[in-house]
Amino acid sequence: xxxxxxxxxxxxxxxxxxxxxxxxxxxxxxxxxxxxxxxxxxxxxxxxxxxxxxxxxxxxxxxxxxxxxxxxxxxxxxxxxxxxxxxxxxxxxxxxxxxxxxxxxxxxxxxxxxxxxxxxxxxxxxxxxxxxxxxxxxxxxxxxxxxxxxxxxxxxxxxxxxxxxxxxxxxxxxxxxxxxxxxxxxxxxxxxxxxxxxxxxxxxxxxxxxxxxxxxxxxxxxxxxxxxxxxxxxxxxxxxxxxxxxxxxxxxxxxxxxxxxxxxxxxxxxxxxxxxxxxxxxxxxxxxxxxxxxxxxxxxxxxxxxxxxxxxxxxxx
DNA sequence: AAAAACTTCAACCGCGGTTAA
DNA sequence: GTTAACCGCGGTTGAAGTTTT
Numbered sequence: 001x002x003x004x005x006x007x008x009x010x011x012x013x014x015x016x017x018x019x020x021x022x023x024x025x026x027x028x029x030x031x032x033x034x035x036x037x038x039x040x041x042x043x044x045x046x047x048x049x050x051x052x053x054x055x056x057x058x059x060x061x062x063x064x065x066x067x068x069x070x071x072x073x074x075x076x077x078x079x080x081x082x083x084x085x086x087x088x089x090x091x092x093x094x095x096x097x098x099x100x101x102x103x104x105x106x107x108x109x110x111x112x113x114x115x116x117x118x119x120x121x122x123x124x125x126x127x128x129x130x131x132x133x134x135x136x137x138x139x140x141x142x143x144x145x146x147x148x149x150x151x152x153x154x155x156x157x158x159x160x161x162x163x164x165x166x167x168x169x170x171x172x173x174x175x176x177x178x179x180x181x182x183x184x185x186x187x188x189x190x191x192x193x194x195x196x197x198x199x200x201x202x203x204x205x206x207x208x209x210x211x212x213x214x215x216x217x218x219x220x221x222x223x224x225x226x227x228x229x230x231x232x233x234x235x236x237x238x239x240x241x242x243x244x245x246x247x248x249x250x251x252x253x254x255x256x257x258x259x260x261x262x263x264x265x266x267x268x269x270x271x272x273x274x275x276x277x278x279x280x281x282x283x284x285x286x287x288x289x290x291x292x293x294x295x296x297x298x299x300x301x302x303x304x305x306x307x308x309x310x311x312x313x314x315x316x317x
Numbered sequence: 318a319a320a321a322a323c324t325t326c327a328a329c330c331g332c333g334g335t336t337a338a
Numbered sequence: 339g340t341t342a343a344c345c346g347c348g349g350t351t352g353a354a355g356t357t358t359t
Contacts, residue, residue: 016327016353038344054345055328068326090347105348106326 013047066098
């Protein structure tokens with residue numbers, strides 16, 4: 001049998017994307033929506049493999065993604081989710097709708113891993129680093145290797161550890177959740193928003209093809225965009241019809257996954273979309289609620305019940 | 318000022334899961 | 339039921355950028 005190559009190796013361009021290619025891809029997706037990636041190179045004339053097109057879209061061109069400048073809350077969330085889920089970046093990304101799995105993965109590998117290691121080396125076991133470090137850096141692998149029953153018990157323990165740790169983390173910064181509820185995007189003084197070098201190019205591209213007033217969301221999105229132009233230019237959010245379908249139809253898409261997996265369906269979806277337009281990370285609030293829930297009197301059952309709405313249970317087992 | 322070392326991140330590769338024929 | 343193809347994920351690479359010497 002043997003798996004055939006995903007795309008012809010002959011005549012397929014590799015390497016960094018040019019603004020022209022981005023424009024071609026974006027124009028196509030604007031018209032047809034994301035999906036059917038195999039047809040994209042053919043229909044656009046791009047000399048790119050379908051996979052490459054999908055990757056470019058999901059990791060870079062997709063509206064509503066925030067790049068670089070991870071704030072403290074996001075950082076902690078990633079650490080704890082990594083402790084819970086291991087290196088399942090797509091699952092982790094589903095809790096941070098504005099972030100891509102690739103971005104989170106990179107950030108973990110380049111920043112957080114080192115940070116945790118440093119904390120461990122320094123003996124800085126403040127509970128947070130212990131839980132995240134022990135369960136995080138090596139825990140994911142260990143869990144995967146463990147027999148299922150044992151794995152589940154460990155997961156349960158990890159959940160408790162992570163929840164406790166996140167509670168601690170959140171309690172350190174009482175004002176932060178509010179800051180998150182409001183767009184956390186206006187960068188703190190002194191901090192530098194680090195976007196990809198081509199972000200401006202993309203923003204320009206997107207400005208060009210975003211359909212002003214194509215839906216009621218248009219002005220709202222443009223409003224929020226203009227109000228935070230300096231830092232959120234590349235967050236056109238779901239201001240075009242396709243973007244909503246992009247998120248919803250793109251099962252691998254972070255926001256899509258989060259929305260699609262929500263039993264409440266439209267309610268949560270709209271919640272996400274609405275908050276997305278406002279720049280808030282709704283999934284964080286949901287997660288936060290979930291993490292804090294047992295402190296509000298929910299028991300084990302509640303824990304697992306609560307997990308389900310946030311993500312596919314199969315993601316956990 | 319230049320070279321070396323280090324860091325970052327976009328993109329590629331290969332595999333597993335899923336689905337359609 | 340089997341096969342072929344697509345899609346998405348996670349690991350890895352390497353070019354570009356930044357910092358240090």
